Amino acid sequence: MHDRRFPAAQAHKLEDPARLEWLPPAEVLALLNITPGEVIADIGAGTGYFALPMAGRTGKRGRVIAIDAQPEMLEWIRRKMETSGFTNIQLVHAEAESTTLPGASCDLAFMANVWHEFPNREAVLAEAVRILKPGGRLAILDWRPDVERIAGPPLEHRLSVEECTSEMENAGFQPQAMGHVGEYSWLVVATRK
Ligand SMILES: C[S@@+](CC[C@H](N)C(=O)[O-])C[C@H]1O[C@@H](n2cnc3c(N)ncnc32)[C@H](O)[C@@H]1O
Structure with a gap:
């Protein structure tokens, strides 16, 4: 594991109720235009902070594939599924660069708070191209480098929205x-495209 990967031992921080105030899932989901029946890959899903609300939007005709490199994270989601009754979330232990998903199988690939952790973003984007259907969407959310927050990654690890957009275009x-x-x-x- 390299030094930027969020440690599973700190997974409880992703479940801090204060997070719902400063990063409300509903505000993010409103920008993703999810429709019932869609297949979503949540890459770097962590504890399922976004995976569960997204599974609510796809409904049972669709599903969320929660992918994470750390099995301890997937265990958090499995426990949440048990208590919440969600059955349309599939857990996949894999790296973002090689998700193991079939080609052209997803409507949306979503990556939240993980972009700055990837050592090889080009490989992650190539994998997103592979798993998305033509016309499928890629949504990347990450920390702003211009506003400091003690709990977030160090400012020098953060990437700008302009850098991300340019890498996506390439x-x-x-x-x-x-x-x-x-x-x-x-x-x-x-x-x-
Ligand atoms: C900071 S957490 C964010 C979790 C979730 N997306 C959220 O916003 O609550 C980053 C997650 O990405 C996972 N991760 C980091 N690099 C990864 C990679 N190359 N492949 C798959 N998962 C990765 C980590 O294990 C961790 O669970």
């Missing part, structure tokens, strides 16, 4: 929307 995505969300984050939504 990988074959067409940006559709970008902007700030919550108090400390940016979001880019792009389509696969």
